[in-house]
Amino acid sequence: MNNVCVYCEFEEGSIQDVSFELLTKGRSLANQLGCKLEALVLGSGLDGLEKEISRYGVDMLYIADDKRLYPYTTLPHTAVATGLFRETQPQIVLMGATSIGRDLGPRISSSLGSGLTADCTNLEIGEYEDKKAGKRYDNLLYQIRPAFGGNIVATIVNPDNRPQMATVREGVMKKEIVSETHQAELIRVDAGKYLREEDLVVRILERQIESSKINLKNSSIVIAGGYGVGSRENFNLLFELAHAIGAEVGASRAAVDAGYADKERQIGQTGITVRPKLYIACGISGQIQHIAGMQDAAMVISINNDPAAPINKLADYVIQGNLENIIPRMIRYYRKNVK
Amino acid sequence: MYKIIVLAKQVPDTRNVGKDAMKADGTVNRAALPAIFNPEDLNALELALLIKDRYPGTTIVLLTMGPVRAAEILREGLYRGADAGFLLTDKAFAGSDTLATSYALSCAIRKIGLPDIILAGRQAIDGDTAQVGPQVAEKLGIPQITYAEDILSVDNRTVRVKRRLERGFELVESVLPVLVTAHSTAPECRPRNARRLMQFKRATTLSERHHSADDYLAAQTHSTEPVLTEWCAKDVNSDLLQLGLGGSPTKVRQVENIVFQAKESKVLSAADDDIEWLIQELISQHTIG
Ligand SMILES: Cc1cc2nc3c(=O)[nH]c(=O)nc-3n(C[C@H](O)[C@H](O)[C@H](O)COP(=O)(O)OP(=O)(O)OC[C@H]3O[C@@H](n4cnc5c(N)ncnc54)[C@H](O)[C@@H]3O)c2cc1C
Numbered sequence: 001m002n003n004v005c006v007y008c009e010f011e012e013g014s015i016q017d018v019s020f021e022l023l024t025k026g027r028s029l030a031n032q033l034g035c036k037l038e039a040l041v042l043g044s045g046l047d048g049l050e051k052e053i054s055r056y057g058v059d060m061l062y063i064a065d066d067k068r069l070y071p072y073t074t075l076p077h078t079a080v081a082t083g084l085f086r087e088t089q090p091q092i093v094l095m096g097a098t099s100i101g102r103d104l105g106p107r108i109s110s111s112l113g114s115g116l117t118a119d120c121t122n123l124e125i126g127e128y129e130d131k132k133a134g135k136r137y138d139n140l141l142y143q144i145r146p147a148f149g150g151n152i153v154a155t156i157v158n159p160d161n162r163p164q165m166a167t168v169r170e171g172v173m174k175k176e177i178v179s180e181t182h183q184a185e186l187i188r189v190d191a192g193k194y195l196r197e198e199d200l201v202v203r204i205l206e207r208q209i210e211s212s213k214i215n216l217k218n219s220s221i222v223i224a225g226g227y228g229v230g231s232r233e234n235f236n237l238l239f240e241l242a243h244a245i246g247a248e249v250g251a252s253r254a255a256v257d258a259g260y261a262d263k264e265r266q267i268g269q270t271g272i273t274v275r276p277k278l279y280i281a282c283g284i285s286g287q288i289q290h291i292a293g294m295q296d297a298a299m300v301i302s303i304n305n306d307p308a309a310p311i312n313k314l315a316d317y318v319i320q321g322n323l324e325n326i327i328p329r330m331i332r333y334y335r336k337n338v339k
Numbered sequence: 340m341y342k343i344i345v346l347a348k349q350v351p352d353t354r355n356v357g358k359d360a361m362k363a364d365g366t367v368n369r370a371a372l373p374a375i376f377n378p379e380d381l382n383a384l385e386l387a388l389l390i391k392d393r394y395p396g397t398t399i400v401l402l403t404m405g406p407v408r409a410a411e412i413l414r415e416g417l418y419r420g421a422d423a424g425f426l427l428t429d430k431a432f433a434g435s436d437t438l439a440t441s442y443a444l445s446c447a448i449r450k451i452g453l454p455d456i457i458l459a460g461r462q463a464i465d466g467d468t469a470q471v472g473p474q475v476a477e478k479l480g481i482p483q484i485t486y487a488e489d490i491l492s493v494d495n496r497t498v499r500v501k502r503r504l505e506r507g508f509e510l511v512e513s514v515l516p517v518l519v520t521a522h523s524t525a526p527e528c529r530p531r532n533a534r535r536l537m538q539f540k541r542a543t544t545l546s547e548r549h550h551s552a553d554d555y556l557a558a559q560t561h562s563t564e565p566v567l568t569e570w571c572a573k574d575v576n577s578d579l580l581q582l583g584l585g586g587s588p589t590k591v592r593q594v595e596n597i598v599f600q601a602k603e604s605k606v607l608s609a610a611d612d613d614i615e616w617l618i619q620e621l622i623s624q625h626t627i628g
Pocket of ligand 1: 266270271293322354465466
């Protein structure tokens with residue numbers, strides 16, 4: 001009761017990385033709260049996952065293995081998760097801000113009447129004072145995320161409703177194995193206890209999951225383009241530079257919205273988080289939602305024609321000027337100087 | 340013939356937060372930003388219009404919650420082919436989080452009458468949460484299909500939808516009624532229709548008519564069947580305790596203006612020498628090469 005629970009996403013035979021990252025965060029939250037860490041896996045053909053999940057310091061592993069739970073559909077997963085949560089009463093539930101988590105999270109939160117915060121960039125434990133009601137709360141989950149309206153970060157709490165729910169994007173938290181030999185208590189959940197006929201009204205007729213061709217997350221050099229790149233054609237300059245120096249190309253949301261780059265390349269709060277050794281920001285102003293996804297880069301170069309662009313403050317090197325003139329020369333001088 | 344409700348939101352145009360919209364303290368001057376029809380809600384409207392094209396007699400009702408001004412997007416929807424619009428507006432809604440918002444919307448949908456299909460954008464660009472669609476579906480006790488790229492077919496009992504996932508896609512079939520959220524890869528919304536523009540440019544809500552000093556305009560719109568309806572919290576039989584700040588389980592504890600620790604940056608010009616120097620520097624540090 002009153003534990004921290006991570007909904008672990010099972011897809012194509014394995015648990016998603018974001019779930020392991022959340023288990024690691026969940027472990028540290030549970031330690032602070034002095035409670036247990038639970039993991040919940042819903043799917044089919046789940047044998048052999050115990051060891052992999054336990055390693056992250058999970059105390060209790062709930063597994064519902066049932067054909068009706070794979071592939072993922074909203075209603076059966078909602079029914080089993082909410083049914084179980086009504087019994088186990090977790091104080092915190094974390095899930096990945098993925099296609100699945102963003103479909104399931106709000107459904108569960110509505111069903112349980114609990115608050116949900118999307119795309120958190122940080123989670124902490126702290127107190128809260130409701131001055132109007134004269135009430136004080138200890139040990140609440142701080143759900144921290146940038147808010148629209150400038151360089152603003154909001155801390156959101158759910159004082160009264162449980163569980164406190166949050167989604168987090170892949171790569172925001174870091175996964176860390178606690179012990180290879182750690183063993184969670186395995187609890188088998190009978191999905192049939194919670195599933196009703198009405199939960200099976202959506203059928204999947206066809207499904208194709210492609211493995212991503214882009215490996216931004218693990219690339220040691222990222223060249224990111226923003227709205228200042230100006231066109232899809234100009235983005236080719238970034239690809240050329242990336243090809244020359246062995247980098248991957250990312251983008252800001254403004255560049256994605258404008259159609260210059262594909263959504264899969266978006267870096268930031270609602271995209272991917274990267275931690276490369278070199279980040280080259282081309283025509284990116286550096287709004288907080290973008291910075292949330294790249295602030296851990298070891299070195300930053302900003303190419304921008306506005307000397308006052310906020311991203312310049314985070315940059316080790318600032319090249320002032322128009323990127324369409326600068327990038328071709330970077331390629332040229334690279335070829336000339338590299339052995 | 341199907342009954343469709345499209346959920347839409349008027350949002351600040353976050354894509355255009357240029358330098359001019361920033362205030363000295365680093366926050367956005369919202370007043371300087373245009374208020375627009377949330378882009379994915381337009382995709383949702385188009386998916387509805389495509390069904391109406393295929394099944395004449397289909398009716399499309401737009402529903403929005405927001406300030407009086409949000410009636411602008413209802414008219415925009417009428418120009419593009421929607422049949423009627425409902426504006427939910429009330430001080431009691433102020434401060435609603437996604438759960439309180441979806442509760443209010445679900446009350447309004449019940450009042451209008453549960454349609455065959457509810458369409459909504461996947462998410463609004465001012466928050467990107469993607470929560471309201473699924474939460475409305477849950478409150479109404481109907482299934483949901485999120486991230487729709489296309490509605491392949493509708494028949495009396497079922498709908499088939501192509502969903503766009505982060506990696507890949509899915510074809511799913513659901514019974515009706517169902518709530519579908521539209522992904523940005525769904526067909527782009529058709530433009531305004533000139534004839535409909537003439538027909539509906541005077542369609543107004545009650546508050547707009549009250550605020551308008553133009554008696555002629557008021558008289559005009561009163562004489563015809565109103566296509567825009569304005570409702571307050573009481574009109575949709577909602578429980579005040581579940582609305583607004585009080586009805587929102589999430590509270591904002593604190594809003595912080597972040598000042599980034601400025602690095603000691605080296606500023607270079609775009610001159611050849613500077614660029615070559617930087618490349619050599621990066622190579623000698625083994626950062627590249
Ligand atoms: C809920 C929400 C979630 C969001 N999530 C994300 C996210 O995940 N990732 C993200 O990136 N954003 C996100 N945003 C958007 C974010 O707030 C900014 O709008 C966005 O990052 C701006 O992108 P930009 O810097 O490319 O564009 P702009 O702010 O328009 O900046 C363009 C820059 O290019 C420079 N420039 C112009 N022309 C040239 C040239 N020829 N040469 C060199 N420089 C030039 C300009 O000086 C300027 O600095 C989100 C916003 C919201 C509300």
